[in-house]
Amino acid sequence: MKEKEFLQEVKEINLLQQALGILDWDTQTGMPEKASAYRSEVDSYLYSIYFSKKIGPKIKEAIRYFSEHPEELSEVGTSVFDKVKEEYDLEHRVPEDLMRKYTAAVSSAHGQWQKARETQQFSDFQEALNQNIELTKQLIPYWKKEEKTDYDVLLNQYEPGMTVEILDKVFDQLKEGILTIRRTLQEKGTEPETDFLNRIMTKEQQKRFVVKVIEQLGYDFSRGRLDDTVHPFMTGINPNDARITTRWNETDFKMAVFGVIHEAGHGMYEQDIDDKYAYTPIYQGTSMGIHESQSLFNEIIVGSSRSFWKKQYPFFQECAEGTFDDIPFDKFYRSLKHTQSSLVRIEADSLTYPLHIIIRYEIEKMIFNEGVDVAELPEIWNQKYEEYLGIRPTNDVEGILQDVHWSGASFGYFPSYALGYMYAAQLLHSLQQEIDVENVLASDDYSPIKNWMSEHIHQFGASRKPNQLIMDATHEPLNPQYLIDYMRELYFNVYQVK
């Protein structure tokens, strides 16, 4: 087999994936509501072609041949081969029958979860969740490489190289750091006013503002687009097509403004990978955590910067057509960084957000490594909220039923959100050694920031693992102290802690 032949097969798999990507984007944006049954059939048929190629004879033969003749692969070919082999190993071992059961369970669990949200009863979801957990446990032996614990196997699927050992330490430190900051704010801080944040700003006004902002940040609309959806996401179809989506709330501009800036961070990553990886599985973000580091860098690091808002506020006021003319800049800026305990993760502010993740991490670890009884989970959930955030859900919808992830058996995914945030702060620290970030954000030209990210993160796509990227870019492994220091400085400033 020649490298060319191998890459052609990889390309065909990628072309099918692009088609599936567009279909999925369409399903989640504007597909007519009654078309979903037909769409499922198209999706599963196309997926079956895609999957049977992915574990098909050509890939099998390529793995056999190039495992013996790695020297015949170019640099790009080697990256692609490693990735393809990794995915093949994960997928071809699983017995078809088990995979079918798993897929069916996940699909039915989603419906059960939706139903349980209507009845507000975890008990209506419990059986389906239990199924998802049991089948995932059956899959773990097939997915396992050298991971120490079952939950490590799941973490690894979203964040290669991540372990319970690392996360336990990192999350303990992070939790302590946040709780300490929160105590100080409570004792010595001055809470910002926020009563004007719910003033009406129309979708058109918000859109005018945020489209300009993300263009300035470096999102390229000639290679992307922005659409409305229910659950916002970014989808990278190919190097010239990375689409973002959002939802709008006219009495809470923060939702779409920060939401779009967040998705644009994902989009900029995908638009910025080296073209030489096009049509291969290297043309994607290397992990959920690194992807999230880019979206959160945009949303939180840039979006919390006083200099950034100082520069943007006049344009924001202009877009709001008078609605915020009576709010002086400082008052406006401080309102954006108001923090308080809340029950729902996706509505949490940037100080309390990691606590929501840590709770989920601890529960997932209990499920997979400690054999906790699923029936006990709602109570465990509620207790942890009370302990870490001082508030307790009054029903399961604002408690354990709030997230879609477990209905999709996406166990091990949640930590990515907090990892992304820690990576973002650590990257900021390194970036600041080279560039005066506040100065750049006060200027008309944000390109030095994007160029730095491009050089250290984006260009590599999935050709380097997350830990290697972070090590190369920041010269040390994941270190949560950067995020703690960052949050302390930011919130002490906003809350005027002397």
Added chain:
Amino acid sequence: MKEKEFLQEVKEINLLQQALGILDWDTQTGMPEKASAYRSEVDSYLYSIYFSKKIGPKIKEAIRYFSEHPEELSEVGTSVFDKVKEEYDLEHRVPEDLMRKYTAAVSSAHGQWQKARETQQFSDFQEALNQNIELTKQLIPYWKKEEKTDYDVLLNQYEPGMTVEILDKVFDQLKEGILTIRRTLQEKGTEPETDFLNRIMTKEQQKRFVVKVIEQLGYDFSRGRLDDTVHPFMTGINPNDARITTRWNETDFKMAVFGVIHEAGHGMYEQDIDDKYAYTPIYQGTSMGIHESQSLFNEIIVGSSRSFWKKQYPFFQECAEGTFDDIPFDKFYRSLKHTQSSLVRIEADSLTYPLHIIIRYEIEKMIFNEGVDVAELPEIWNQKYEEYLGIRPTNDVEGILQDVHWSGASFGYFPSYALGYMYAAQLLHSLQQEIDVENVLASDDYSPIKNWMSEHIHQFGASRKPNQLIMDATHEPLNPQYLIDYMRELYFNVYQVK
């Protein structure tokens, strides 16, 4: 082979077609501008899977088997089999090499046509057009069944059963009819005022009006959607997904208002086919002519009705927010049906429109049946415009370069537009025997019209040929006199000819 197995293969082919349909819709609506090269690769790969199944071993075997055992097929199975066999016969005979040449020529001709439009020189397109013609001539023998002439073969591809013999007669009669009406209007008619038609109506205002109108006509938005595009079209993906598109002109509301009503006619047809044909090639319009009869029934028959506009005008005025408040209804209505000679087909009014088609028909016939020299075509084109419409193009862009069809080698397609118009008038005549159409259009409930179309046309999809549908619905073959009579009455009324 069992019918079930045959229908499963047909379904898989249909699922691929649905995917291709969404990709094409995306390409023509909102795909990022720089994504087109990547998209082409996805399209051609998916198309190659689709096409190789369409002429693949399973279909081949089904044709062999069921040709010998037609009694084993159900009613639906028989319709599907006939259609599949018809398409197979058309496609599998063509030598691959010739098809490749043809595809390449068509693709390059489109670029040449665009270039020629920029330089306004037919000579820049002549060579490419000649190639398209030559390769089409080479294909005709492979496509030929019992047609008498080469051009008959091409007509048959878009309108099964249509012949030069029929069209020569029909078009002569139609041409004479239109020219006579035009003479009378010129001698005795009073021209409507139109100076207010270009008043600004925003996209939002137009959209509010036309969305409501097509919903009333029977277009179902829960199984469709409306998007912006450059060249408006309808695409039927599946029974619950028939999408329409339009472009908007704020100083010419007629473009989008009538454009959307037109596309909704196509969409209503596709939404209304019997579900039992889902996932088969029977689930589509039976011919371009019948499809056009439905869009033109909406756009012209309904859209020219005085009762319809009398009812809708107050809502139109409301949507226009004051812009047309000073225009009395009669003045407004008459302005819509103003007629005058024009050079560009897609801007032509409903009286002169068929003359544009007849010119193209005559020229195509000269190309394929009379061996005319391609170099002479611009002059022939201009002469015919002078003869039939009394005006002469001053350059090739407003002359022979105006339509995209020949660059795509879609020879034989143009007559469908005029056929659709004649069918629409003939269907109206039959409909009027059963229903007081003007009365229905004056009411709040247009459903009797849609129900009639559904019963006589829509439900059958491609299971009946156009001539059979027209015969069953109107009890006679295509008869252009209905259109002539319709136009005479309408325009004499508008032009106040006593």
